[in-house]
Amino acid sequence: MNTFPYYPVNDLGPLMKGMVIGGLGIFHVFIAQLAIGGGMLMCYLQWLHSKGRCPNGRRFIDDYFRVLVLVSFVTGAVTGVGMWFTTIQISPRTIGVMIREFHWLWAIEWTFFSLEVVSGYLFYRYGRQLSDRLRLRLLLLYSTAAWFSLFWINGILSWQLTPGGWLENHGVWAGFFNPSFWPSLFFRTVCALAEAALSACVLINAVREFSRDEQSDLISVCARPLGAMVLMPFLGLWYFASIPADSRGWITGGSAAMTLFLTLSVSMSTFIGAYAVFAMLRQKLYVNGATATLLLGLAFLASAGGEFVREGVRKPFTIREYLYSNSLTPDDVAEMRRTGCTTNDPYPLRLSKPMPNKQLELGAHVFRIQCSICHTLDGANAVVDLTSTWSPDQKRLNIAQLQRTKPFMPPFAGTPEELEALVQLVTWVHAGRPAEWPESRDTEVLTQIQQWLDAAGTEPGTRSIRAQSPAH
Amino acid sequence: MSAPFPFGFPLATAGYLSLYVITLLIHVAFMNYVLAGSSYMLLTSFNRRPSEATALWRKLLIDWLPFATGLAITAGVAPLLFIQILYQTPFYSANLLLSHRWMLILPVLLMCFYLLYLQKSKWLAARNGLWRIPVVLLIFLGFGFIAFSWTENHLLSLDQPAWASFYGQGRLFYQSALLPSRLAMWFIGAFTTFACLLMWQVKWTPGLADKVTPAAWRQLGSLALAGLTLAGIAAVIHLATIPATTRAHVLGWVGGPWLAIAVAGAMLQTTGWLHVIRHATPSALARTLITTGCIATIAGMAVVREVMRLSSVDLPILEAQHREAMNSGGFIIFLLFFAANAATITWCSVQVRRAIMIAPQT
Numbered sequence: 001m002n003t004f005p006y007y008p009v010n011d012l013g014p015l016m017k018g019m020v021i022g023g024l025g026i027f028h029v030f031i032a033q034l035a036i037g038g039g040m041l042m043c044y045l046q047w048l049h050s051k052g053r054c055p056n057g058r059r060f061i062d063d064y065f066r067v068l069v070l071v072s073f074v075t076g077a078v079t080g081v082g083m084w085f086t087t088i089q090i091s092p093r094t095i096g097v098m099i100r101e102f103h104w105l106w107a108i109e110w111t112f113f114s115l116e117v118v119s120g121y122l123f124y125r126y127g128r129q130l131s132d133r134l135r136l137r138l139l140l141l142y143s144t145a146a147w148f149s150l151f152w153i154n155g156i157l158s159w160q161l162t163p164g165g166w167l168e169n170h171g172v173w174a175g176f177f178n179p180s181f182w183p184s185l186f187f188r189t190v191c192a193l194a195e196a197a198l199s200a201c202v203l204i205n206a207v208r209e210f211s212r213d214e215q216s217d218l219i220s221v222c223a224r225p226l227g228a229m230v231l232m233p234f235l236g237l238w239y240f241a242s243i244p245a246d247s248r249g250w251i252t253g254g255s256a257a258m259t260l261f262l263t264l265s266v267s268m269s270t271f272i273g274a275y276a277v278f279a280m281l282r283q284k285l286y287v288n289g290a291t292a293t294l295l296l297g298l299a300f301l302a303s304a305g306g307e308f309v310r311e312g313v314r315k316p317f318t319i320r321e322y323l324y325s326n327s328l329t330p331d332d333v334a335e336m337r338r339t340g341c342t343t344n345d346p347y348p349l350r351l352s353k354p355m356p357n358k359q360l361e362l363g364a365h366v367f368r369i370q371c372s373i374c375h376t377l378d379g380a381n382a383v384v385d386l387t388s389t390w391s392p393d394q395k396r397l398n399i400a401q402l403q404r405t406k407p408f409m410p411p412f413a414g415t416p417e418e419l420e421a422l423v424q425l426v427t428w429v430h431a432g433r434p435a436e437w438p439e440s441r442d443t444e445v446l447t448q449i450q451q452w453l454d455a456a457g458t459e460p461g462t463r464s465i466r467a468q469s470p471a472h
Numbered sequence: 473m474s475a476p477f478p479f480g481f482p483l484a485t486a487g488y489l490s491l492y493v494i495t496l497l498i499h500v501a502f503m504n505y506v507l508a509g510s511s512y513m514l515l516t517s518f519n520r521r522p523s524e525a526t527a528l529w530r531k532l533l534i535d536w537l538p539f540a541t542g543l544a545i546t547a548g549v550a551p552l553l554f555i556q557i558l559y560q561t562p563f564y565s566a567n568l569l570l571s572h573r574w575m576l577i578l579p580v581l582l583m584c585f586y587l588l589y590l591q592k593s594k595w596l597a598a599r600n601g602l603w604r605i606p607v608v609l610l611i612f613l614g615f616g617f618i619a620f621s622w623t624e625n626h627l628l629s630l631d632q633p634a635w636a637s638f639y640g641q642g643r644l645f646y647q648s649a650l651l652p653s654r655l656a657m658w659f660i661g662a663f664t665t666f667a668c669l670l671m672w673q674v675k676w677t678p679g680l681a682d683k684v685t686p687a688a689w690r691q692l693g694s695l696a697l698a699g700l701t702l703a704g705i706a707a708v709i710h711l712a713t714i715p716a717t718t719r720a721h722v723l724g725w726v727g728g729p730w731l732a733i734a735v736a737g738a739m740l741q742t743t744g745w746l747h748v749i750r751h752a753t754p755s756a757l758a759r760t761l762i763t764t765g766c767i768a769t770i771a772g773m774a775v776v777r778e779v780m781r782l783s784s785v786d787l788p789i790l791e792a793q794h795r796e797a798m799n800s801g802g803f804i805i806f807l808l809f810f811a812a813n814a815a816t817i818t819w820c821s822v823q824v825r826r827a828i829m830i831a832p833q834t
Contacts, residue, residue: 005561008568008639074585077545082578084552085567089575092564099556100793104802110549111806111813117546118817121539122824130827141820145813172801348640 004332006345007092009368014379017090017372022311024086026304028079030195033188033303035072036150037196038064039120039143041225046139050132054221056214058135062128064203072120072146091373093327094318101166102156105176109152116145150188158184161243161314167321183239190232191303193225194272198296205289216286223287226276232269244320246462247313250408258312265305268298315408316460324410324460326373334458336413341369356428356437363425366418370410377429384429395423396445400452403461411458416449473726473782477775480726484798485791488558493774495550500770501665502544507615508666508699509533509540510584511659513591514612517605525688532673532680538588545581557797559629562785566629573644574625577618584614616659623655624648630784653710660706661773663699664741667692668766671754678829686752693749696762700738700745707773718783727779734772740765 012020042061049057087095099106119141127135155176159166166175200222204215240248251262272295279285287295318325328336342365349368355361371383378384387395398405399419402412412419420440428437478486513533516526555563567574587607590596596604628638628646638646670692674680711719721727744761748754754762 007561007564008571008635010568010571074542074582074589077542078578078582078585081545081549081552081581085575085578088564088567089571092568096556096560096564099553099560100797101800102802103553103557103797104800104806106553107550107806108802108809110546110553111809113549114546115813115817115820117542119820121542122820125539126824126828130824134823134827138820138824141816170800346636348636350640350642 004328004336004344005093005096006347008347009372010089011350011368011372012376014376016374016376016380018311018374019380021083021086021090022308024079024082025311026307028076028083029307030300030303031071031076031079032150033192034195034199035076036143036146036189037192037194037225038072038199039139039146040193041196041200041222043136043139043143044225045221046132046136048221050136054217056210056218057221058132060204060207060210060218061135061139063207064200067203077117091318091327094323097319097323098156098160101170101175102159102172105152105156105172109149112145112148112152116142116149119145147189147192150192151185154185154188155181160317160319161247161310163320163322180239180242183235183242187232187235187239190228190235191299191306193228194276195296195299195303197222197225197276198272198292198299201287201292202289202296205287205292219280219287220284223276223280226273227281229269229273229276232273236266243313244462246407250313250315251309255312255315255408258309261305261308261312265302265309268302268305272298272302316403316410316462321460326370326410326413328370328410328413330458330460333411333413337415337453337458339415340418341414342366342418345369356435357439359421359439360425360428360437362418363421363423363428366414366422367425370413371422377425383426387426388430392423392427395426396420396449397452399423400449401456403459404456407461409461411456411460412453413458416446416453419449419453420446473721473724473779473787475725476729477726477779482791482795484794485558485787487798488554488794489778492551492554492558493771493778495547495554496774497767497770499544499547499551500774501669502540502547504662504665505540505669506537506544507619507659508662509537510608510611510615511663512666512695513537513608517601517608520601523687523691524685525691528684528688529670529692532670534592536673538585538592541585541588557794559781559785559790560793562629562632565632565635566625569628569635569638570621570625570644570646574621577621580614580617584611584618587611587614619659620655623651623658626781627651627654630781632784650710650713653706653713656706657703657710657773660699661703661769664696664703665766665770667696667699667745668741668762671748671759671762675754675759676825678825689752689754690749693745696745697742697749700741704738714780718780721779721783722776726782727776730772730775730779732772734769734776737765737768737770737772741769 042064045054045057045061048054049061084095119138123130123135123138123142127138130138155178158180159175159178162178162180163175164178165171166178168174201219204210204218204222207215210218246254250258253259275295280287314320314325316324318327323329324333342362345365349361349365351361351364355364367377367383375381375383375386387398390398396419399412399422402409414422424437424440428434431437474480478489481489513530516522516530519526522530587610591604591607591611596607624646627648627650628634631646631648634646674684711722714722722731740761742765744754744758744765747758747761751758
């Protein structure tokens, strides 16, 4: 029996859904990491100040922290909730599985988030009236709570790519402490420190009340966490080794976009790290506001590239080996090959204007269920563009054996009639959407499609890659 | 559904329902403070020469509304988590059906949050009403829109037969005869929680109690009583307009005791606030009556709200999903961290309060 949960699917026009969640995700991650690293930096400055080794530390914290609190509380909190709502909009089944499996861990994360908010706000509001000792304690609690928020969320996010032992026993801890958990956690911690240090450099330049010497002293202190960036290559390689072989394949040439984004991310991180270590830490060069802002901007782009790659290498899954990017399980694919993917969908097709025939409408319905989560018809990452040079028979073959055509695509989940309807839809759009379009009901074509579907099977393409690799 | 909530449900369902209601209570307390606080700010902003009492409450609200909003969002994460376990399909479907319209609550929330900080700034304080009133109005409209959207989302999630046509027609607003009374009940009811929280804020903020005049206490008491009365009327109308089968559950064994608790809570609050108005200050007895009554009313109404929802969903399917969710691990570790972090939060608050009572104000 087909248990696929049908949800209403929204069309975001020419925007790709992945761009929406990716854009918000990158912004949220950057802000959240900034809050974590910022907390650690505050602790360090407060500790130095209480030891008499950073005379302006306390003054800077009181100015800097106000901004950090505003940014992390307001934007971080709202975008955090926003990530949940946006994920529901894009892939309700994915977030549903994540909630079902990890809700207690998410609840633990909430307790740390609450501690972070309360300790942070108490410091923000009353910090100036408190002793150095109590200030340091509050900051330690704030930064510890913030880091533990990362700890718990990191386990859930990394599980999506490397579910590890969870696939065998569905054990929560087997999924949480998955193969990419530790490298990902440490890598993000270094990112958080680097982002906070660069933000501090920007802010120090912006605080007019400091003399040039005071600014120079503060920058030399705040730049120190950037030294942790020397660990990035090792942590990156550790992470690289922990992800599945086919995911490694995508970023080493298998997918041009992912390889490009990884290269950009690595290049920018290398530039920032080299500048930080050689210019800021060894030669103790003064970093002015423009340079600091440029470095912070590069750090944002490096984070964006990294997040894009992290999301991309999960393909064709959203939860590795369990749920495809289009929210279908491998079992759903097998079932829908028999019963069709549109048969049980209670939601009607929404058309701005009628199509020439019912087959094209069926094609649009198939597109909505199987393709629209990652593609648009003729907007960003458009199916029409990706197939523009294919003949109708090529479309039939390539879609019927989609996981072989492109291993980061899930297998087609539907009947030959549905596949042919999708082919007709794409061909109709290629032809400029003419008012008249005959239906294609050639039984030989449908028989051929069925043979191609049977030959490809319902297994993901990534399995065939693994089967061909020497390790298997 | 033949025993008082949450008894009569399977263990997993009862457990998640209880957790949902408890965490929702915390969220509602802060949410009510923000909702009623922003309404109070708007209502009193047109008065060029506010009374001493009004000025005092306004000053307190300007200072605390941003943090209260932060707490409302933070506290809202927990019920948002449990609602996804309890009612996954209805909740997700309503979210998706309202689509872009629903997602608007996020930028609106962000805007309100920043406007609250703007309201607190010296820059705005130095400006006249032409600047301040639009800011207060935008904050009120923003929070009002969020309240409206949640009510709309909730009612749509219960109306499964309407989902397919709602989607097919590409509608952006869900219209329901139940919406005005339900929204009014929660919105106006927010003033009683708001008054209760302000009462405790005065007690716990060092040096503030001496500044609150008898007129300010009377004003707060009147506000709470007006809120109780009008919310009560809205509740009666709402109860009269819900489907008869739903009403039977609300008035029957599953919801009846909780409705009685809510009514008893309202009576306690009324007694307490009348005492405050008469003596122009809250005694220990009045505080106890008001607080106990407030908790009882919110808890009772939160459960009644769930009973209405439970009577319109496919329970056997949901119960199976709850059982499956219950099998996932981590509950014991959650309890440990919950206790540890709750203790740490209390410790922080106590330490800081002690420190600021000793230290001179800056």
